Amino acid sequence: MGYALLAGAIAAEVAGTTAMKYSEGFSKLVPSLITVAGYLLAFTLLAQTLKTLSVGTAYAIWAGIGTAAVAAIGMVFLGESANMVKIAGIALVIAGVVVLNLGGAH
Structure with missing residues (x-):
């Protein structure tokens, strides 16, 4: 259950960060509201995740996968340079998360 909550936290954070790009400095209402809602949901789910996973592991996975996902979204959908x-950096982040889990994340 912890990993399912963590996946939801990651998805909410990625959605919030992506919406932030479209908020134009929080000057557009709908993307700004999506950003706030995404982060509120992300932190709520992350807090629930910490009931079953260690804080170091959960946060590393959340931050690592979230960062890699946002970077990939930027390159694929937002016209950022690839x-x-x-x-390679994204691959290293993902590899780090895998190694962290293989090293006893439970």
Whole structure:
């Protein structure tokens, strides 16, 4: 159950961050509200996750996967530059999360 809540927290954070791009400095109402709602949901779900997972592991997974997802969304959908260095960085973040889980994340 902890990992399902964590996945929801990651999805909410990624949605909130993506909406923030469209809020234009919180000058547009709907994207601004989506940003706030996304972050509120993300932190609520992350707090629930911490009931069953260690804080270091949960936060590392949340931050790592969230960062990699937002970077990929930026490159694929928002026209941000994509190069081998950025792609390698995303791969390293994902590899770090995998290694963290293999090393006894439970």
